[in-house]
Amino acid sequence: MYPNPAHNKISTFRNQNSSDATYMIMDxxxxxxxxxxxxxxxxxxxxxxxxxxxxxxxxxxxxxSEIKKVVVY
Structure with a gap:
């Protein structure tokens, strides 16, 4: 996941064979x-x-599943 810290967008890239995943952003x-x-x-x-x-x-x-922290400024 990048950039981190982020301002207006975040990008993720999964290096897995499965093409679909559930993506959640939570406070x-x-x-x-x-x-x-x-x-x-x-x-x-x-x-x-x-x-x-x-x-x-x-x-x-x-x-x-994988959970990452992201800081938004």
Missing amino acids: ITGRVLIEETVGAYSEKNIEFTEAGTYLVKIMSVSGL
């Missing part, structure tokens, strides 16, 4: 702000967020 309390299905590469507009720390969760169709 630090766990409230989901964005949830959608994405492919191996995704670019999200985050201009609507306030400055702070957010969590990005990517879960593959096989159930494997």
